[in-house]
Amino acid sequence: MVTTDADVAYETQTVRTIRGMESRAVKKWETDGWELVGQNQGRVKTELTFRRPKPKSRRLLWIIGGSALALLLASVITIGTISERNAETAASAEATSAPSIEASPAPTQPSASPTMASAAPTESAAPAVAEPGSAVLTPKTNPELESIVALTDYCSPDIAAFAAAHRGETIAFPGYVGAMAPHGSAKTRYDFLIGAGDFSETSDAGPAFQFRDVNAINDLKWMGTTPDSIGVGTNLSITAKIVEYEQSSCLLLLDPVATAAR
Structure with missing residues (x-):
């Protein structure tokens, strides 16, 4: 099955950088998984538009x-x-006995x-x-x-x-x-x-x-x-x-x- 852009939900991010520094900005964002899809040059700054597939729900992955x-x-x-x-062994040994010394007083520390x-x-x-x-x-x-x-x-x-x-x-x-x-x-x-x-x-x-x-x-x-x-x-x-x-x-x-x- 071939996946097309229509099957993928994208998120976009617009970044502004000083002219002449575009390649550095593009490299940084591409390293983070973004794809450059648009570039608009101004007199001083360049506006770069990136996209990447939206992350899956945090409950799925x-x-x-x-x-x-x-x-x-x-x-x-x-x-x-x-x-x-480190308490599992002690807990199983004391499962049917009275509380241990560590557990019985009201401790100031857990x-x-x-x-x-x-x-x-x-x-x-x-x-x-x-x-x-x-x-x-x-x-x-x-x-x-x-x-x-x-x-x-x-x-x-x-x-x-x-x-x-x-x-x-x-x-x-x-x-x-x-x-x-x-x-x-x-x-x-x-x-x-x-x-x-x-x-x-x-x-x-x-x-x-x-x-x-x-x-x-x-x-x-x-x-x-x-x-x-x-x-x-x-x-x-x-x-x-x-x-x-x-x-x-x-x-x-x-x-x-x-x-x-x-």
Whole structure:
């Protein structure tokens, strides 16, 4: 079967560059997978138009660390059964016994083998959301964030620019779990693809946020009532620090500060 342009949905991008620098700009954009389809020269600047096939839905194909991974769309994690990477052996040995010493006191730091009781938010997690004067960007208070969470192209250069300008800052927004998978060969650590807004089967606007290599209890820093399970389609309130934007995968990596079910 021959695929024609009529069968492919394209996205376009217009770039302006100083005359004489066109070849450099074309090379850069073609390296990123764009095709030059138009060129309009002005007196000082040249307008270049590029196109490329629209990315498949992030729920159909998830690029993790530069390699394609099929989404686990039916995956659900039961929060109460998750432990840290090295806790599985101890957990199975103590399944019918009383709680271990690590789990019984109210810890100031998350224990290595959390139960549902120990998954409750710790004092160290609370100030991230409630501390007065903390600079937390939200779609309502920051026009840039409001703009990028409404984008339909999660590879938009605007997302890369936002991440570079606000790296290390904290953002908060309503989101959802769009996909998840074990991190590498780990059994209790995961990569979560986070979308903006409410979960939908038909649309997925905003950046492709990602929590990478996290345990679903301690690392997500649950606030309020911890849900019994988390899976694709779970709606959340997200507070997280911007780590970086990966140009190769179009993933905007976040470090969880506080997570709440909604």
